[in-house]
Amino acid sequence: MGIDHVRIHPKFLHSNATSHKWALGAFAELLDNALDETCNGATYVHVDVLNNRKDNCKMLSIEDNGGGMNPDKLRKCMSLGFSMKSKIPNTIGQYGNGFKTSTMRLGADVIVFSRCRGTDGRSTTQSIGLLSYTFLMETGKEDTVVPMIDYEKQGEAWNKMFNSLKDQGTRIIIYNLWEDDQGAPELDFDTDQHDIQIRGVRRDEEKIEMAKSYLNSRHFLTYQHSLRNYASILYLRIPPGFQMILRGKEVEHHNIVNDMMQSKEITYRPTPDAGSKDPKSMVAVGTIGFVKDARHHTDVQGFNIYHKNRLIKPFLRVWNAAGSDGRGVIGVLEANFVEPAHDKQGFEHTAVLSRLEARLNFIQKNYWSSNCHLVGYAPRRQPKKSVSPMKEDPATRKSCSRSKPKAQPKERISYDGASVLQTTNNTDYRSPADATENVGATLSKTHARNHSYIFSINGSSQVEPVSNQITQNLIVKTEVVSRDAHEAYPCTTEMLLSLTEENNSLRESLEEVVQNLAFERDRNISHQNLLQVTQQKLEKYEVFVSEERRKRDEEEVRLRKRIKEASKTIEGLLHKIKMLENIGKTEI
Structure with a gap:
């Protein structure tokens, strides 16, 4: 038109x-x-x-x-x-x-x-x-x-x-x-008459052999080359009455949860962004557990992440530990708040995705450290729990009517080779006697440690106690501290509560810093991957543009040549016309 x-x-x-x-x-x-x-x-x-x-x-x-x-x-x-x-x-x-x-x-x-x-x-x-x-x-x-x-x-x-x-x-x-680079069909129709498989780098013969022995891990080991096994986990739920038939045989729907043991439900609620349409829908519910073949210590792990019922990222590996940590842990998760890429084989690289991956990393590490001994790995040391505050009786609470003092910096003081921590503040002790009792108890413990230390060095049960000289020095030091303190610390319980509170606060701050560092690291990795993909696309576009430019130049040369030929043809025709005109005039 x-x-x-x-x-x-x-x-x-x-x-x-x-x-x-x-x-x-x-x-x-x-x-x-x-x-x-x-x-x-x-x-x-x-x-x-x-x-x-x-x-x-x-x-x-x-x-x-x-x-x-x-x-x-x-x-x-x-x-x-x-x-x-x-x-x-x-x-x-x-x-x-x-x-x-x-x-x-x-x-x-x-x-x-x-x-x-x-x-x-x-x-x-x-x-x-x-x-x-x-x-x-x-x-x-x-x-x-x-x-x-x-x-x-x-x-x-x-x-x-x-x-x-x-x-x-x-x-x-x-x-x-x-066809592939060798001229053979890319798809393999002969290995299994009821399957369509692919050749090439995604086909790992070692994994295929392993799948014969570890049946609960076969989808992890074969989904990359077998359409039947991939299609069986492609959807989290199949509509009632709907069938997928591959080469005359129905594809049986498979839920990865059935391959798990010691399974636990997990829930993740991300912080909604400013542009989120429905913050209430931003929740991911799933299941984590050990694959039933985990006792064989095969390197099977990862999360199947679904979006609107469709598997987008099969067995996403969020924890790449150097040793055996994390092995055997698999999970299933439906996350509708992250957007798939155009080929539906991955997600768009966004901050929401980075936070999800960081959270799954944290969940897998916690699950592994708590349960790895159940499948034959050495127990991992559990993170220390917060110290519970000491309970106080009413009499103690009355004597602690003051507000909680802030935790003070500590000063290390040496006593004849031993060292103790003393609070350096302006708070007075209640009385010299209380001060002597508090500091003396600390020094007594130090004395006992010195005694044990000497015992362990000599290796004999007949080691003589610390000399009277050291004992007298300890008493002198105690009296010096007592003289400088005007009032005892209001309450031992209050001090413990304050220190516990400060310790918990510092621990939380440290955990937050670690999580932020992990997030920034993951975001940096995702940005690097995105940059690499962009560079690859740019290279493809440059090749395409150069090819188009070459064709354009060739076409231009061809057209110029044809124009020259056409010009010559026109000139020849004009010459013939003139000759014919001259012949006509001569005959007249």
């Missing part, structure tokens, strides 16, 4: 699909679309492998019996960035990009069949759409063109029909599947 519009080059389909670094993550996007159709009556999604009769290559089929798409919805589905689900609650898809990225991640071409029952007096429709990278490149298209055909039912007859679907639903066929 001559209207200016944004052009999307076919190569963008391929570069956009690379946002899915993991093939099983692309499958998850298609399963999400089927699960969202339960509100329209979907009862199953069937993932299968077909043979292409043209070249006998494998194709993928993903079919559900949901409400299907009418022609308008199918066009919007095939468009980039449009999502009708962003305004529908309790749906997983939000960005309008998952269908395109997931199908193009698995194969070069996809054809979609969809049948939609008519509503509000409209007729039943069925539509076919083709998103083909192969077609676009072979025909030299510079815009993304998506051929579509629509059918409308009139009475009992279709003008053009396809019978692959029932009354309603959608069927997706992905073909020309991608």
Whole structure:
């Protein structure tokens, strides 16, 4: 129509699909679309492998019996960035990009069949759409063109029909599947006839062998390469009556909590940000425990973090201890207040996510230190509990009617090789006798320690006590302290309470500082990761821009050459015209 519009080059389909670094993550996007159709009556999604009769290559089929798409919805589905689900609650898809990225991640071409029952007096429709990278490149298209055909039912007859679907639903066929760097198919259809697996770095043969012995750890050990095991934990809850069928066999839903022992419920309520829409919904409830194979001391650990029922981060490891600490601890958590990334394989790097990870780190450490001995590890020392205040009787409380004195700095005083702490303040003792009693008790303990020290050095039970000289010096020192003190400390209990309160306050301050340091460290790590990802994207964009610039330059050279050739052709034609004109004049 001559209207200016944004052009999307076919190569963008391929570069956009690379946002899915993991093939099983692309499958998850298609399963999400089927699960969202339960509100329209979907009862199953069937993932299968077909043979292409043209070249006998494998194709993928993903079919559900949901409400299907009418022609308008199918066009919007095939468009980039449009999502009708962003305004529908309790749906997983939000960005309008998952269908395109997931199908193009698995194969070069996809054809979609969809049948939609008519509503509000409209007729039943069925539509076919083709998103083909192969077609676009072979025909030299510079815009993304998506051929579509629509059918409308009139009475009992279709003008053009396809019978692959029932009354309603959608069927997706992905073909020309991608290959790895060695030219082999990326997907493995042969190892398990009821599974689709992937080859490459995510396939760890050692973990596969371990999974045969440690059945409660098999999802941790195999979810990275097995679609069946990954799909079984992909959702925290499956709608009643809905089935996921993979190559003719139902995928059994699995709750990681069933793999736990010594489990405990955990709850986390983050501090809501200023822009939070519903602070009451900012709560994460989950379960933590030891995997039942933890007694074998295998390095299995991490939290499965779900967002709106969908697994976003499988077995997130929040504690990377140098030794065996943390092993065997797994957890399940649903956190709807953190936003997933576009590929739904991670979360957006925000302060809320950093605080959540720091809190899970703290929870795992506490759980481990309290329970590791139950699975065969050496007991860890528990953190010291706060000192409980001493109880006072009414008589003591009467004698302590003054307000609590503040804790005073201490001064270390030496007594013949021993040392004690004395309060250096302006508070007078009640009487010289009380002062002598308080300080004398301290010095007596010091005397006893010196005596024991000499005993341990000589190694004999016949060591003579400290000499009378040291005893006399202690008494002299006691009298000096008593003379300087005018009044005894009001109450020993009050002093203990004050010191306990100060100690607790210092401990809390220290814990707060440690938590803040951990948060800043985690935020720094997340920023570094984000910077690294950004740099990688920038490098990709630079490569893309340089490639486009090179093509532009080549196109410019080609056009200049064609212009020169056209100019020469025009000049030749003009010369011939003049010659013909001259010949005509001569004949006349």
